Structure formats: C-alpha cells, structure tokens
Amino acid sequence: MGVLLNAANRRAQQLGTGWQAVFVETPEYHLRSQAHQQKILSFMTRAEEMGAQVRRVEAPTVERGLIEYLQPYDEAELFVGRHRHANTITRIHKPIYHQLEQALKSRVTVHPVNLTGPIQNESKLDVFRMRRLRISHVIWSLFSVFLAYLLTELIRSFMSVGEFNAASYNAGAVFMLPPMIMALRYGLIPGLIAALGGFLTLNYFYIYPIYEIELSATHDMVNGALFFGVALVMAFYGSYNFAYAESIRQRERQIQALLSISEVVAQSNSRSEALEKIHHAISDLLEMDVAILLPQTLNPQKLDIAYAETEDPFSDRDHEAIEYCWNYLRTSGCATPRYSNLNWRFEPMITGQDRLGILAIHIPPRCNIDVSFGQFVAALADQAGNILERLELSKEIESKRISEEREKLRSMLLSSVSHDLKTPLASIIGSLSVYHGMYDALPDAQKRELTETALDEAQRLDSFITNILDMTRIESGHVQFKSEWVNPTHIVHRVVKRLSQRLRHHTVVTTPNLEVEIMTDPIMLEQVIQNLIDNAAKYCPAGCTIRVEGEKGKDFYRLYVRDDGPGIPEEKFDSIFDKYARLRQQDTKVAGTGLGLSIVKAVMEEQGGVVSVRNQPSGGAEFALHFPDYRMDQAA
Template sequence: MPDDPIREQNRPSPDALLENAERESRGHLKIFLGAAPGVGKTYEMLMSGRARRADGVDVVIGVVETHGRAETEALVEGFEVVPRRNVPYRGHLLDEMDIDAILARKPALVLVDELAHTNAPGSRHPKRYLDVEELLANGIDVYSTLNIQHVESLNDVVAQITRIRVRETVPDSIIDRADDIEIIDITPGDLIKRLNEGKVYLPGTAKRATQNYFSPSNLTALRELALRLTAQRVDDQLVTHMQAHAIAGPWSAGERVLVCIGDQPGASALVRYGRRQADRLRAPWAAVHVETSRDARLAEARKDKIANALRLAEQLGAEAVTLPGEDIAQEILAYAAANNYTHIIVGMPTSPRWREIFAGSVSHDLIRARTDVSVHVISASSGEETRPSAAAGTKSARRPDPGHYLWSMLYVAIALGIGTALSRFLDVRNIALVFLMAVLASAMSGGLWPALFASLMSAFVFNFFFLEPLYTLDIGDPESVVAFAFFLGVAVVASNLAGRVQRQAVTARQRAKATEGLYLFSRKLAGAGTLEDVLWATVYQIASMLKVRVVVLLPENGRIAVQAGYPPDDTLDDADIAAAHWAWEHDKPAGRGADTLPGAKRLYLPLKTARTQVGVIGLDNDKQGPVLTPAEQRLFDSLADQAALAIERIQLVADVDNARLAAEADKLRSALLTSLSHDLKTPLASILGSAGALRDYSTSLTETGRAELLATIVDEAERLNRFIANLLDMTRLESGAAAVSLTPLFVGDSVGSALRRAEKILLHHRIDLAVPPDLPMVRLDPVLFEQVLFNLLDNARKYAPAGSLISIRGWAQDAHVMLQIIDEGPGIPPDDLTRIFDSFYRVRKKDHVQAGTGLGLSICRGFVEAMGGTITATNRFDRSGAIFTLRFPTGPEPANLEGRP
C-alpha cells in the first residue's frame, strides 16, 4: 500500500522525539539573555533562583559576580554558595567555579553567572560553558547569564556595529541546547540612565562608555539582535513541539546550506555567515574544504586557519567535511548535488584580477556552472586579517629546494649542447623543442617554480645562441620575434601543466602510501592473536604514519592505565592522567587542543566501536598548533577504528574463552555431583547396612557372617578412600600443584608394587606378567607411576568379567620403554576412543550401568604426561578387550647396579 502523505505528516517526527528524550535525560539549562551589560540579567537570575528555592528546590550558587552592586549582593544572601577553587597563575591566585565540589554536592539547580567567561589556565575546561555542559550531563539544572555580543555566530555583526571584537564567545550549539531563554530587556534610554547613575560601571568610565559601546544606536542594534535571536529560538522550540506531537503545519521546503572553506582570509566570517543564513532558512548546513595538492605546500599558519574554521563550524552545529581533489569548484558542485544542498556560500576572491585570469577563481567557476544551486559570494571584510602576512603568504611548508634550480640550469645547459650539435641539421624552430624538453624535465623534478625558471633561462639562451643576430639579445627577423614569443608562451604553459602533473603525482603517491599503510595495518591486526600484538601494531603504525608520539590506555581494575606506547613511554604527568581519565569517562576528546584540560601535554581521544568504548589513545608531537590537521584526522580516524575493532575482537575472544571455560566448569561440576551421588551413596549404603547388621544381629551372627560383614565394611571404605584419592589427584592436576620428582627406576619394580597394592581388587582375575627384568631404566616419579598402574588395573577389573585374564607386557623400542595392560572385557566403543581420557567420562556397560567415577583414566593421562610420557587406548584385534599402552623415554643408566637383587 503506498504511503499516504497526510498520514506521514500526522506521524510524530522520530528526530524530534529523540531530541526530547535526550533533553529529559540531561539537566535543564535556562539562559538569561541581555543586549548589553547592565540590563539586569544576574538580578533576574537570582530572583528566579529565590522563587525556585521557595518552591522547595535545592538551589546553590556556583558563581555570581555582583560587581559591587548593593541590590545584587542583597539577593545573594540566604543562598548556599559553593566555595570557589583557587587556581595559581603567574604568581597570583585566581578564583574559579569549583565544578568538582558542585558535582559532589549534587544540587537540583545551580546558578552560574557569565556563561562566556574564560577560565584560568590550568582549569579542567578553558571556558565556563564547558563546565556548564558537564553539570548538565550529570543531571544538574543550570541557570546562567549571557550577553548577545558573546554569541559566536553574531560575533562579526556585533563587531561591525560596535567596532569592538569580543574574544569571549559561546558556540551557538549551547544556545540551541538551552531549554529556556528569557530575554532581559530594557530600553536604551533606561540603560544609559543606569549607566550614568553608576549602576553598571564606575562613574568615571560611564561617560566614555556612552560615547562608544553604549551609544543609543549601538544599544538599539544590539537589542534588535537579542530579540531576533530569542524569537528564532522560540520558533525552533515551536517547530520541535509540533513535530514531536504530529501537529500539521507549513514546513520549510528542504533548504540546505553549504559553506566553502579555503585558505583565504575571512574563513571564520564565512562560517558565521553560514550559521546565520541557516538560521534564517531553518535549514541544516555544513562546511566543506577541498584539499588539493597545493595544501601540502601551505604554511602552517594557513593550515591552522583552515582547521580552526572547520572546528568553528562544528561548534556552531555544522557538519565539517574535507574532500580530496584538484578542481575545487567541481568537487564542491558534485558534493552539493550528491547531498542536496541548495545554497553555496563562498568567499569573494582576494587575489589580483590578473591572477584570476591565469589561475581561475572558485567563485566565478561556481557561478558559471549554471546549476540549480544558489551561490552566495561574501566579502571577507570581517575584521580579520584581509591579506596574508609576509610570513604566512610567502613561506610555504615545502619551499622548493635550491638544488632544483641548479638542476634546471643543468637541464638548460644540456639542451644548449644538444641544440648546438643539431643546429647544422635542423631548423632553428625545431631546436626550440629541445629547450621545451629541458623545461618539462625541470617541472617533473622540481615543480612549477623551477620550471618557470627554466622557461626564462631557455628563452634567453635560445635567443642568445640561435636567433639572428647571434650572441646578442636583439632579434632582427620579425618571424624570429613571433617564434620567440610563442616559445616563451608554450614554455610557460608547459611548465604549468607539467608542474600540475608533478603535484598530482606527489599527491597520488602520498595517498597510495596512506592506502598501503592502512592495508598493511589491517593485515597486521588480522594476524595479531594477542592484545599485546594488537597494541604494539597500533602505536607503531600511528606513530610512523602521522609522525606523532602515541600512548594507548585501556581499562584495568576500574581505571585506565598505559598499556603500550611508541616511543615506549609508560609515565604520564598529573595533567595527562586527568585528561585521559576525563576522555574515558565522558567519551569526548580532552587534553592539548581540546575544550577540556587543554594544558595537558597530549591530546586524548576515545577509542571506540559501534558497540562500546575500548580505551583511550594519546597523541603528541613537537609542532605548534593542533596535533592533527584535517587530513591527518581522517587518517587517524581510519587507523583508530581498525584498532578499536581489533581490540574488541581480542576482548570478545577472551570473553568467549571465559564463557567456554565456565561452561566446561559447570559441566564438570554437574558430572562431579552426579558422580558423588552415585560413588558415595553406594559404598556408604553398604557400610551402613553392614554396620547396622553387626549392631542389631551381633548375638545371632556366626563368625563367618560377622567376618563377611566386616570385610564388606573394609572393602567399601577402601573404595571410598580410592574415590577421594582420585578427587584429590584431579584437583592437583587441574590446579597445576602436582609435584613431579623424577628419578631413574626399573619399570618392573613399580609393576610389582602396583600388583601387591591391587591384590585385593584382583582376587577374581588372573594376572599374566611379562615384563623383562633387563629393560632400560626410565626417569619416573615412583609414587605417580604406581598410581597410574593401579588405576589401569582397577579399570581393567571393572570391565573384564570375573575369571578373565589381565596381561601386563613390557618391552624396549626406539629408546623408549613400552608397557601395556590388556584385558578381556567388552572393549571400548569406537566413538569413545577419543574421549576415554576426559574427566568424568564413563563408558556404559552393556547393562547400561555406569561403572567408576570417570576420573581414573583422566588422572592416568595427567600423571603420564607430567612425567614426559604418553598413554593411548585401543581395542584388541584377536578378541574383545582393551589395550592401554604407556610409552616413556629411557633415562641414563646408573653407574653401579651390583647391589640390585
């Protein structure tokens, strides 16, 4: 049945329901928003807190700045104030909100003033809004205050209005996650009046403030921004409510905004403009950067600007994407078409017009593409640096080696020699092709600039040595002028094209190297059988491919600890330990370059799979700025994902092994209980019956009857003793506590001792002993070997009928002594031959009665293998019966055997 559009529209939106569910699981955030300082945000926050406390809510003050205002200080009285934490900084103690004390106190609501505040260096988070996020994540409600100039996406607009750029900003994602925004609004006239009365700043600074930031025009514009932001937020909440409750209404037509980030100045301004445009359209948005081969030669400062712009886009709620490619416009259009983006925002070119003619312009290429996508070209005038500085603009990360220019001179000299030799046979225009080969060789070996250098040199050399008049820079023939101009033009174009091919080849080699590294890494992980192998392969591969220092931390006894590092480094300072634990506990990055504990030496990133978090990985290098560039971040993500899956695989294998061992233990436990119920109950019943008969009928029993009853008690007691001895022997074997003391001995002596010990249980069987006395000596444990023989004889008499023959054969073979116990019982079923030595496994007799405990043969195998021998079981070929064969290597003969009887 086809979908009904109206029915679909009346269904609640899953995304809206999920958003509501996530809000319910977190603490609630209410922001008191003002257009400027002094409107009364803190006052209103304290009044609301008093009202909540009057309703019985547990309210505390995390941090409130009264700025010496008497009415604000009066409102603070009566609240519980969590003491602030002293942070040492450059010889001074700075007071900051103590987030750990608040978490330990666990109030229902905490009042936190100045949401955009920057924490002192050394704090857990560099910004107070990150402290608030942690409180919210722990289920604590927060009231906080914010001025409109601190909203990140409005930073450029505020700077244009007030001519002052605010450095302390709050990402728009915090505004989006706020449950309530209350606008604290007063007219510009009332605010200026409060300012003049000294209720905002000191009287001496009030007049200067009204002439600058607090001018009526500025306050009016800021007030409009605050009202618009609040209205937009109210509208978003209404839309979410309508979607969650399936309330029909007019929805937007599916607009999507794509912001293009390059190395040009003003990238951050483009991101902020894109956020505002997305807000107006109520549309999702993304920021994209196309990484070309040219990016590899950019200065580190420009690379950092690109990374910072992408990071800012993520903070403002966008998806940050980096695409590989050479044609920037085509890559952007292809990505926009594949992901249904309807608006593309790109910066206005800042390069000279002549350069656009030769090198092209991304914005012009996007406009000329004639697609259905709207292209917005935005000026970069944002208060940022509009032209690259000399250091950033002229220096590149990979400036051509001066040696390449020497090679260019050599190529031109070789071309001159070849041209001179061929000048007697070829026309001068053909000789020009020889110099083009020199230009192409320079481009392929050194890139664009050495090729351009070779082009100019070739042009002058060609003119000087081959164009009339010779050996001057003058050109007499008009045709030669045209030829020279065409030669120079072709040489420049060829050098440009060859240089581009060379850059693409370098990029292709780099990507092939990265792909090969990923492939080899996956092969290593696939072949790793232990956790140690996986961790070593991980740290080595990441360190070698990203040129960083790596440590991997995994959970151990409820905490995480360093398990591997490259270069080997198991020590972390207190800041790194705190960052690693925070990343593990909160499943977010921490440490260097992150929003949490940025003072740590390393950047710590969660190591996780779709199923669970498996550990934390720390990265560090010697360069300034972010630890990883966007391209390196993508490569790291691929490596980390593979490593996390491999670690999870090892852990799952360990879990499976533990489960199997637990299942086997349960099986053994069940078999043991079954054996105990049978092998204890039967002899105990016989002992109790015989003892009861002796007690009740002692006067009427004959001497023969009394002797038979006593014999029964002794036999069954010995049977119990053997059973308990077998249990103890098996326990020793399973725990590895069976001590083996090997000494040279003759097998025949131990066979005789075992037969004497088993004399009572073999009364009804015949014994045929064929063990030569001259067998070589064997290094055995006498006690264990005698127990093996006794258990084999006991097993034979259980299954062989009374009166049957039990044979013992011994011989020497290939530096080994062989010993066989042969019975005339029913033999061993073929299906049971492989399991006959398993613990608690018993072969059923023909009458379906289980004989024995199933421990004797298992103990035999354990003792024999502990003494360096082997034991096997087979069936007889001449008749029914079983054969148990023992095989031991012979030991050295003692020097003196004369005393042996």
C-alpha cells in the same frame, strides 16, 4: 573563515536543523604551504566542534566539487566565502558563488559571506615547498637533460647540418620532455631544474653562436624565451598532476594502513599485546612518536599512559590539552583551535557513546599537517578504539562462556561424584549388613562373597577419592614430585596385588623388565599404573587379558598396558585425556568420574614423560608410558 562558520551555524540554529562543513580538496591545495594547510585543518576541526558534519570532497576545482556534492539535494542553503578585495585574477573570472548560482539554479540558495581577510598571508615562494627536495631528485633532473642531449645528438647523426638547422625545433621538443617527466615524477622543483638545464643546454649547443650562453638574434631570443616559457608551463602542469596523483596514492596508503592495523592486531590475545601492536603499527606508519592513554580502573576520570616510548613525554601544557580532550571529547593540540602551539596532537578514542582513551601523536617540525592528515589521524584513533572495544567484548564473552561452562561442569561433576560415591557405599553397607545380621545362618561361601563384594567396592571408592584429590592437588600446584630411581616391576606387582579383587574376572600378564630402573616419583607412578590397569578392567569384558609389558630403547623406556577388549572409538581419541570428557558425554555405563586418564597425562607431563594411546591391529587398546631415561637396576 570564522565568519563563514558562524554564519552557517546561526542559520542552522534558526532552522533547527543540522549543517555540514564541506572541504573541497583540489590539486592546488597540495601546492599550498604547510601553514595554509594547518589553518584549513584548524577551521575544519572548529567546525566539527560547533556541531557540523565535516565532509571532504576530491575534485579538480572547488566549483565542480560543490556542484557534484550538492546534486542529491533537492533543497539546501550554501554559504560561500567572498573576499572584499579581489585581485586581478579574481576580477577576470566570475566569483565562485556566481558560478554555483548558475549551475544549481533554484535548488540551492547561495549565500555569499564577506570575509575579513585572506585565510593565510602566504609568500609567493610557498608553492615551491610542496615536497622536500632531495639531492637524488636534482641528479635525476640533470641526468634527464643529459639524456635529452644524447637523443638530440642521435637525431642529428642521421641528418645533414642543413636539414638539422632547418628543423631545429626538433631539439626544442626533445628538451621539453625532461621538465614534464621530472615534474610528474618528483614535483615542481625538479621540473624547474630540468627546464632551466634544458634551456641552457639548448642555448649552448644548438643556438648560434654555439658554445656560448648568448642570444644575439632577435628571433633566437624569441625562440629561447618561448622554449623556456613552455618548459615552465609544462613543469607547473606536471607538478599539478603530480600533487593530485600523490594525494590519491596517499589515500590508498591510508586505507591499506587501516586494514593492515586491523589484521596485525587481530592476532592479539590480550589487551597489553594489542596496545603494543597498535603503538608499533601507528608509529611505523606515521614515522612519529605515539602514545596511548587509557583511563584508570578505579578512577576513570584520570588517564594513565598505557603505552609510550618514554615514561612521561608530556609537559604541563600537554597535560592540560589531554584533560580538555578527555573531558570534552574533542581534538586538542597541534593544528587545532585548542592548544594549537603544542607539538602533540590528541585524538579521543570514541566508540558509540563510550570513550576508551586518547591517541597522542607527536608532530615533528616542518611536518605537513593538512585536512587529510587530520581525518586520517581521527580514523586511526577510531580504529584503535574499535579494536580495544572488540577485545574487551571478546574478553567479557569468553569470560562469561568459561564461567557458564565451569558452572555446568561443576554441577555435572558433583552429580557424578555423588552417584559414584553413593553406589559403592550402598553396596558396602548392604553386604556388611547382611553379613552382620545373618552371620550364623550364612554358609562360608556366601560369607566370603559378601566380604569380597564389600572389599571390592571399598577399593573402588578409595580409587574415586584418590583420583579427585590427586587432580585437585595437581591443578593447584601443591604436589611436590620426587625424582628417584625406581624399578617399575615392583610397582606393577604391588598394583596388581592391590587390585586382585577387582581383577579376579580378568587375566593379568606382567613382563615389565626386572633389571630396569627409571627416574620418577614412585608414589605418583603407582597411581598412574593403577589408573591404567583399572581403566582396562572397566572397559574389558570378563575373561579378557590385560598385559603390562616393558620395552627398552637406546635412550628411553616404555611401559605398555594392553588389553584385548573392544578398543577405543576413533571419535574419542582427541578427548580421551580430557578430565571432563565423560561428564560432557554423560556416560553412566561405566562407574567413575573420568579423572583417571587425566591424572595419568598430568603426572607424566610434570615429570617430563609422555603418554600415548592407540588401538592394536589385533584388537584392544594400548596405552604407552614413555620415560626419557633409564638405567640397569643396581641391585639386580
């Protein structure tokens, strides 16, 4: 076979063109021994290493497969192997190259190449090793013969002895069914067992002398021999179709497996999770040990075991094969021209011009390794490589998007903070400048108005800075929350008193239950309540009422902050606690960074509480702080 590959390769080099190695997979191929199939796989791998495009064609015969494959070509040269020492069957039939010359005529030039010997010296019994025989197959074969016997007895019950003996061929026809059915269902060996069982049963019960395994008359011998011969032919024919159907089913399973691997891994969120799912999917599919090797981050020439059943399952020879596979991007190991005596097979994972790693598969003894398996493993390696590449690209795209979004938000936040800090500072400076420069000329009422304006803007500035610092500390994890029993009424009153200047145009009603204590951090709760009341004051017009009320449940306490303002638009409910929502909307109608409600949500969740928001049926917004535990005030 190497002579054939070399001849085709030399001719392609002379013509300066590419060449293809075509493997025609026929039903007879599946009846060959494992050694023969591995040899074919090794030759196809070698052809690929020599630069050929490997193609696999399914057809009933080699001639038909090649003729159909070459139909689209107007001009081609075909190299076909020819054995010097033909056997008897080969002499009877025309050689393949003669049939191809007649069928393809002048379109394709056929070059017969003398082969030095057979591809594989096979035992005559290799055909029986098509599929592992199971005890259940033997039982079903014998049971099918028993069913044929029952059917024959049923037929005889409706006929007289003379009629049945005159039409005894009916019994032979019935006993021919088990070999065919068993061969189609389980392969050659069960079919042969059914043929032998049928022959013995027919001879024992229906051929004279009955109840003896003996053929006394010449015509009985002839009939028995014909039956057994026909049964054998039917068994072989059934196994032939079984092998062909099995190859088709195997191809369908492989295609479904490739699709299922993509579907399973598509749900992965990280590279490590994808590697784990790829490993388990391929291991379960092949029922073999699998390892995935990926290049080191700092030294891409070296490979590390990214995922395997054991820490390092490879021998020194295995590592040599791995190095060869990685350096030359060629398959190595079991059933390949390189390191073929190993139990591991190494497939490079390649996408385009990039090499991503190696898929290693441990081939157990007596496993059927053929061209179809080799191509399937290569497809698995390509699939794994594509999945890893897609994850890396998605990760890079997402990282770039997040980086751009972060930079955009940082710029908007800086602009917003600059504006929100500068505005109250300008008001403070302006009010105090007028107060200082015109102190003697100003009436007392105007002096009071200037100081109130400066104080109000200073409080607003303090709120901005506090929110920014709190959010930074919460996100960095530097906030250590305390847990102690606190009366919310005292905190509400302190907040209202502190914000009295800013709330002078609103009516504030507080009824938060004087006798209740809740477990929380008092300082952070004060900031939460201040942010909610301040938020209500910002968005409510002058003259509206802000209510702070409490509610006791069986095992919870809720603190409500309600207003009778315009309420919250429906489209903003989903993003109301998003710290960047106002920045994205570029809302400049109301002063502030938009961090207040984000801090409320973060603080409540850190302490095991919940914050919710809704519009009241009567109008206005309602924020509810839910605390999972409370007790009656011990000092009340």
